[in-house]
Amino acid sequence: MSRIATCVVFLLCLGLYPAGPAKAQNVGDAVPAFSLTGLDGRTYAPANYEGSVLALYYLGHN
Numbered sequence: 001m002s003r004i005a006t007c008v009v010f011l012l013c014l015g016l017y018p019a020g021p022a023k024a025q026n027v028g029d030a031v032p033a034f035s036l037t038g039l040d041g042r043t044y045a046p047a048n049y050e051g052s053v054l055a056l057y058y059l060g061h062n
Contacts (some may be wrong), residue, residue, distance in 0.1 A: 024031075031054075035045040046054060 018050050031046040033045070033047070037043050
């Protein structure tokens with residue numbers, strides 16, 4: 001079961017990589033529009049949190 005869960009997470013993470021190089025962001029820049037589907041099936045987008053502090057943590061591997 002653990003191997004299946006690992007494969008599912010890996011395949012879901014593949015969809016997070018952009019098609020090309022991303023433009024660098026600076027402190028104070030507007031958040032680009034994007035959305036992510038959570039494990040609970042809900043869609044999360046920065047627009048849903050307008051006026052709130054939003055911190056995203058992504059652990060990527062080189």
